[in-house]
Amino acid sequence: MTLNHTWNQHVVKRGNKSIVLQIITENTPISRANIAKTTGLNKSTVSSLVSELLTENLIYESGPGESSGGRRPVMLFFNELAGFSIGIDLGVNYMLGILTDLNGNIVKEEKVNFNDLSYKKIENQLLTMIKSLSANTPSCRYGVVGIGIGVPGIVNKEGEILLAPNLGWKNVNLKAIVENEFNIPVIIENEANSGAYGEKKFGAGQPFDNLVYVSAGIGIGVGLILNGELYKGNDGFSGEMGHMTINTNGPECRCGNQGCWELYASEKALLNRADELQLTPPKGKELCLEELIKMARTDHCSSELFEEIGTYLGIGINNIINTFNPEQVIIGNRLASAKEWLGTPVNTHVKKRTQPFQQKDLRIDFSEHSTHSSALGVVAFTVENFLQIDLVS
Numbered sequence: 001m002t003l004n005h006t007w008n009q010h011v012v013k014r015g016n017k018s019i020v021l022q023i024i025t026e027n028t029p030i031s032r033a034n035i036a037k038t039t040g041l042n043k044s045t046v047s048s049l050v051s052e053l054l055t056e057n058l059i060y061e062s063g064p065g066e067s068s069g070g071r072r073p074v075m076l077f078f079n080e081l082a083g084f085s086i087g088i089d090l091g092v093n094y095m096l097g098i099l100t101d102l103n104g105n106i107v108k109e110e111k112v113n114f115n116d117l118s119y120k121k122i123e124n125q126l127l128t129m130i131k132s133l134s135a136n137t138p139s140c141r142y143g144v145v146g147i148g149i150g151v152p153g154i155v156n157k158e159g160e161i162l163l164a165p166n167l168g169w170k171n172v173n174l175k176a177i178v179e180n181e182f183n184i185p186v187i188i189e190n191e192a193n194s195g196a197y198g199e200k201k202f203g204a205g206q207p208f209d210n211l212v213y214v215s216a217g218i219g220i221g222v223g224l225i226l227n228g229e230l231y232k233g234n235d236g237f238s239g240e241m242g243h244m245t246i247n248t249n250g251p252e253c254r255c256g257n258q259g260c261w262e263l264y265a266s267e268k269a270l271l272n273r274a275d276e277l278q279l280t281p282p283k284g285k286e287l288c289l290e291e292l293i294k295m296a297r298t299d300h301c302s303s304e305l306f307e308e309i310g311t312y313l314g315i316g317i318n319n320i321i322n323t324f325n326p327e328q329v330i331i332g333n334r335l336a337s338a339k340e341w342l343g344t345p346v347n348t349h350v351k352k353r354t355q356p357f358q359q360k361d362l363r364i365d366f367s368e369h370s371t372h373s374s375a376l377g378v379v380a381f382t383v384e385n386f387l388q389i390d391l392v393s
Contacts, residue, residue, distance in 0.1 A: 016041060020049045021078075021387065024059055029075035050076060057082050057141040058387070080105065083142030083386065086133050087379035088126065088149045089191060089371060091334070092166045092218035095125060098375045099133040102145075102383050104202050106372075108136045119169060126174075127181055134182070145386035147184055148378025149174065150191035152219055157236045159188040165254035166219045166268075187381045191215060191374040192239050195332050195367070196223025197230050198377030203368040204330050211328040212320050213367075215374070216313065216335035220262035222320065242266070246315055265312035267334050273305055289334055296341050306341035313342060314349025321354050321362065332367030333374070339366040 016039075023035050030038075036046045053059045061074050080103035089096040093115055099108040110129055117125070126149070134144050151174070153164025159175035178186045196213035199205035205213070209228040215221040220242030224231040232238050242262035243255045250259025263269055267289055274292055279302055281291040295302040317329055335342060347364055354362075367373050 016045065017049045017052065018388070020046060021053055021058060024053070024076050025078040028078045029062070031073035031075055033073060035076070078103070081138070081140055083140055083145040084137050085145055085379045085382045085386075086130055086147045087375035087377075087382070088129065088147070089194070089374040089378075090122070090126065090149055090151050091191070091371070092152055094334075094371070095122075095129060096371055096375055097129040097133050098372065098379065099136055099144075100376075100379050102386075104376055104379055104383075107138065108133055119167075119172065122167070123174070123177065127178070130178070130182065142386070144182075144184055146187065146382030147178060147182065148187045148189065148194070148375075148382040149178070150189055150194035150374035150378045152191050152215075152217065152221060154237050154240065155188055155190050159186070161188065163255075168254075185382065185385060187378060187385060189378055189381060190221060190223070190236075190239065191333075192221030192223040193230060193232060194223070194375075194377030194381070195221075195373035196225050196330075196377065197380055198373035198375070199330050199332065199367060200225050200230075201380045202376050203373060204365045205328060208327040208363075210324070210326045211330060212324060212326045213330045213332055213373070214313075214317065214320070215333040216266055216331055217333040217371075218266060218268045220266050220316070224324065226324070241316065241320060244316065244319065246312075246319075261312070261316040265309055265316055269312070270305065270309050270335075273308065274302075277301060277305065279305070289338065293338050293341065303341060306338060307345045309335075310342040310345030311349050314346040314353070317346065317364070318350055318353045321350065321358050325358060327361060328363045328365060330365050330367055333371060336367045336371075342366075 019039055020035055023038055024030055032046050032050055036043045058079055059076050060079050061076050080101040083102055085100050087098045094111060094113045096111045098106050100106050110132060112125060130147060137144055151161055151164055152166055153169060154162045156162055161169055161172040161174055163170055175186045175188045192213060192215040195215045199213055205211045205225065211225045213223040222239040222241040224239055243257055243260045245257060245259045246261050246264060247259035251263055252258050253260040253263055271287065274287055281287050281295065285291050292302055296306055350364060
């Protein structure tokens with residue numbers, strides 16, 4: 001037998017094994033016979049691959065299941081407790097970390113809020129949070145299989161953060177730093193891309209193949225799911241729509257442009273306008289998003305401010321709808337918690353400005369996970385990476 005033929009056999013087997021595991025994860029519980037029927041693989045091949053997956057502890061069997069006339073089959077289940085993943089949403093003014101099983105079920109989470117921290121202090125906080133989450137990992141075959149970090153900035157295909165203007169970062173190789181510290185595979189991704197993927201896998205975007213996720217926090221980022229796949233552009237830089245110009249004579253943005261969308265429709269824009277309007281929270285309370293939401297229930301000026309921000313949010317969303325014709329737009333991140341006050345002005349503007357044919361099959365939703373979408377998205381990336389690596393070995 002030639003070396004080339006042996007290699008080809010190895011590649012085919014690896015591919016088939018990946019297919020079988022994917023069928024089990026997506027259709028758990030499932031019988032061997034149904035795997036063979038779904039994949040078109042013969043039963044002996046399925047049986048051999050299933051045996052390997054059982055040995056690797058990635059699946060387990062239990063049963064019997066329902067009979068279709070013969071002997072009741074033994075059912076196969078994906079073993080989501082074979083390993084765990086850590087996902088970090090690194091925001092401009094907060095850090096959220098989650099520890100999940102291989103199905104994205106959260107078993108531990110931590111969150112810290114901060115303002116204007118130096119890069120080094122944020123790095124230290126990040127490493128501390130990862131250590132804490134890792135220490136809470138339940139006993140399992142594979143331990144922590146990967147660490148995913150969503151960041152509010154431009155990330156290249158190698159995971160280097162080229163620019164995070166709202167953090168003041170340029171050319172930061174956070175991936176190498178974290179991998180060297182923990183010796184675990186690390187994925188760094190733009191947080192809006194992660195949020196879009198998190199909503200597609202676990203949230204409001206599950207039924208849709210063409211959706212836009214608007215991450216509205218201190219800045220604004222956009223993640224795109226097109227034809228069921230995360231769209232990242234030629235070099236991975238798509239979705240920087242928070243920096244599209246909506247006012248050519250507007251103020252200067254941290255990115256160097258003028259009149260960017262995020263200067264009018266973000267959490268930072270909300271806080272800046274509240275300060276300009278001299279909105280004052282109760283004595284001893286800090287002016288923040290949470291306090292403004294409370295104030296909007298009784299203070300007319302505060303509720304009007306949310307209407308203003310919501311209208312500007314609608315302006316950018318209208319541009320996105322005209323560009324991508326999505327089935328769904330999901331508003332996530334910190335401003336999603338203000339759904340009660342933003343929903344009406346956003347929808348009013350879109351209905352008024354968007355062409356009727358664009359609105360026909362369109363949904364505008366707020367994230368089901370709020371600030372968890374990005375963390376769940378990077379968890380999904382790390383789990384998929386782990387399963388691919390494991391099947392290669």
